Amino acid sequence: MSYSIILYTVLMLSALGVVSAIILYFVAQKFKVFEDPRIDEVEAVLPGANCGGCGFPGCRGFADAFVKADDISTMFCPPGGNETFAAAAKVLGKEAIAQDPMIAVVRCSGSPEHRSRTSTYDGAQSCKIATTLFSGDTGCQFGCLGLGDCVVVCKFDAIYIDETTGLPVISDEKCTACGACVKACPKFIIEMRKKDPKGKRIFVSCINKEKGGVAKKSCAVACIGCGKCVKVCPHDAITMENNLAYIDYLKCKLCRKCVEDCPTNAILELHFPPRKPKVEVEVQPEKTE
Amino acid sequence: MLKTFTKGGVHPPENKFSANAAIENLPLPKQVVIPISQHIGAPAAATVAKGDKVLVGQVIAKSSGFVSANIHSSVSGTVASLDAVLDSTGYKKPAITITVEGDEWLPEIDRSLELKKEFSFTTEEIIAKVSAAGVVGLGGATFPSHVKLSIPKGKKADVLIINGVECEPYLTSDHRLMLEKAHELMVGIEILKKALGVEHAIIGIENNKPDAISYLIKIASEYKGIEVQGLKVKYPQGGEKQLIKALINREVPSGGLPIDVGTVVHNVGTAVAVYDAVQKNKPLIERVVTITGKSLPKTGNFMVRIGTPISQLIEAAGGLPTDTGKVVNGGPMMGKALNTIDAPVTKGTSGVISFPEKEAKRVPEKPACIRCAKCVSVCPMGLEPFLLNRLSQRKIFDRLEAEKVLDCMECGSCSFVCPANLPLLDYIRLGKGEVNAIIRARKN
Numbered sequence: 001m002s003y004s005i006i007l008y009t010v011l012m013l014s015a016l017g018v019v020s021a022i023i024l025y026f027v028a029q030k031f032k033v034f035e036d037p038r039i040d041e042v043e044a045v046l047p048g049a050n051c052g053g054c055g056f057p058g059c060r061g062f063a064d065a066f067v068k069a070d071d072i073s074t075m076f077c078p079p080g081g082n083e084t085f086a087a088a089a090k091v092l093g094k095e096a097i098a099q100d101p102m103i104a105v106v107r108c109s110g111s112p113e114h115r116s117r118t119s120t121y122d123g124a125q126s127c128k129i130a131t132t133l134f135s136g137d138t139g140c141q142f143g144c145l146g147l148g149d150c151v152v153v154c155k156f157d158a159i160y161i162d163e164t165t166g167l168p169v170i171s172d173e174k175c176t177a178c179g180a181c182v183k184a185c186p187k188f189i190i191e192m193r194k195k196d197p198k199g200k201r202i203f204v205s206c207i208n209k210e211k212g213g214v215a216k217k218s219c220a221v222a223c224i225g226c227g228k229c230v231k232v233c234p235h236d237a238i239t240m241e242n243n244l245a246y247i248d249y250l251k252c253k254l255c256r257k258c259v260e261d262c263p264t265n266a267i268l269e270l271h272f273p274p275r276k277p278k279v280e281v282e283v284q285p286e287k288t289e
Numbered sequence: 290m291l292k293t294f295t296k297g298g299v300h301p302p303e304n305k306f307s308a309n310a311a312i313e314n315l316p317l318p319k320q321v322v323i324p325i326s327q328h329i330g331a332p333a334a335a336t337v338a339k340g341d342k343v344l345v346g347q348v349i350a351k352s353s354g355f356v357s358a359n360i361h362s363s364v365s366g367t368v369a370s371l372d373a374v375l376d377s378t379g380y381k382k383p384a385i386t387i388t389v390e391g392d393e394w395l396p397e398i399d400r401s402l403e404l405k406k407e408f409s410f411t412t413e414e415i416i417a418k419v420s421a422a423g424v425v426g427l428g429g430a431t432f433p434s435h436v437k438l439s440i441p442k443g444k445k446a447d448v449l450i451i452n453g454v455e456c457e458p459y460l461t462s463d464h465r466l467m468l469e470k471a472h473e474l475m476v477g478i479e480i481l482k483k484a485l486g487v488e489h490a491i492i493g494i495e496n497n498k499p500d501a502i503s504y505l506i507k508i509a510s511e512y513k514g515i516e517v518q519g520l521k522v523k524y525p526q527g528g529e530k531q532l533i534k535a536l537i538n539r540e541v542p543s544g545g546l547p548i549d550v551g552t553v554v555h556n557v558g559t560a561v562a563v564y565d566a567v568q569k570n571k572p573l574i575e576r577v578v579t580i581t582g583k584s585l586p587k588t589g590n591f592m593v594r595i596g597t598p599i600s601q602l603i604e605a606a607g608g609l610p611t612d613t614g615k616v617v618n619g620g621p622m623m624g625k626a627l628n629t630i631d632a633p634v635t636k637g638t639s640g641v642i643s644f645p646e647k648e649a650k651r652v653p654e655k656p657a658c659i660r661c662a663k664c665v666s667v668c669p670m671g672l673e674p675f676l677l678n679r680l681s682q683r684k685i686f687d688r689l690e691a692e693k694v695l696d697c698m699e700c701g702s703c704s705f706v707c708p709a710n711l712p713l714l715d716y717i718r719l720g721k722g723e724v725n726a727i728i729r730a731r732k733n
Contacts, residue, residue, distance in 0.1 A: 123712060135628060
């Protein structure tokens, strides 16, 4: 008696299972969503950092858009670089155009020794909040606040705030040029610039648009808009707008003539071999006078 | 019985040191800096050039839209420059700098102190006069008053509310104005009533100013349809929506305006400015400013010309004590710390407060929110500040919008009560800005 109950139950449930499986199979066939298998392949090639540097929501979002796109020339994966992008393009059988490797640079050298403090801020530790409240705790309304919004958004641990200078320092090895810090900085201080194979770069480390005297008064290493660099540049790479020099990284041949001529040391050179009289290799040039 | 609003509210220490100091005229400064944007809305467009001679009351910048206001010269002298000048936040803002020479007024301004009760202007004439005089809300929000008086089609007001609450601690400028310019205030209210087409006006005053309540009740009996109502002391009762709830028990819908519930709210200072504009042809060129602080040698209330450097006001109060840690423009709850005391007094400056170093510092934050919900219980708008704070930090802006972050009026009650001293309002304000930007982008 009791055995037959077990038998019937097992049979009943098995039959139910088989019927359900058949129904589910046909339903699954009917509602099948076709997904391009290449999306998975492309995603596998990508770094998987989900940094958003490409402009899409994560690597999967990029892979999806990448497979569907007709023209891939406007797309790029900054953290992956040319190699990864070429591999991704290969999945689709397309040709990838190599792009110059980029790196973020901080265009402010206003450490406390160069910029005197005019007020103190003890509010919420966020540059974005501080900018809405006031111009900054130094005389320069353009300069870095040093509260580290860029550090918070960096997914690659490539930025830290230097304790003595109070300014962000970007690691050459870790920075993938995803651009998150550029978007996070409310003062628009961080810029993406071309990365020389050896990491050499020259840029104006200041965004102060005030006239010379005012800029100089608020910060000792400010660009005073004197125009010496524009005159000395043999490659026409430097332009002057609103009392502020800008070096076009596509035209700059890294000759370093402007660095020598800058009266306020506002132009920085990084990763160059040391010069004979004066050593200037670090992020913050130590002034000898 | 005393009325008050129902939702939330806090009781910060009142510290109204300057309540008994009569309004004094501050001596004319050597130079005034008049920003061209002292109101909510489009900045005014300068109409003078460098070197021009101007008289007191002359228009120096014209309103550049409906929501904008004229700016008048508060002194007579020569325009020294039109360059941008550092404002109280440390950013450079366009302003008109005038070197003071004598004190010559435009001839059409009636400078006599005689009360002028009778008027026979139409609604349009009143609005035109208020608009020409550059009157803005003097409670602090500086919203152009003529806009509030122009009721949109299809809506109707049945009661005018006059805000004499002054719920911010320390500040006493409205209090003194009610005591010293009561008749001007009443005539101003009559004019506002006429412009809005209402019969009834209520003046709301917190009962920490019993002298003002009893005095105004006496004066109001001489006028028709003006009622004075005492209110329980509770911050932020001076908020428009809170005052409407307290006085006439109506609730302004989320995203709505007081006119949606049939009322318009004006500050007592604004009502007096409207009297000056309509009856005396005097534009808004000066205002009462409270200068106070625990360690200041002298506290007081001064009639200050717009554009006077705040440093001069501080001098009149005996100079900054050495232990000063912060000077705040406005009340201690909603005011902003000054970056420089050379910033000018503007139409929205109701007070300047100096705080000693140890009071000025923010108390260090504790590590986390423990969901005690104190902020929820004090929020006068019925929001959940702890949640808005977190959503803003995590950049979940669609949810932030759904949680009605735009209803926040930044009264700061949440930050005031937070036992962990979290900077709640800072992050909520940030979130508000982001949500506003998203909404603007959506419309375009």
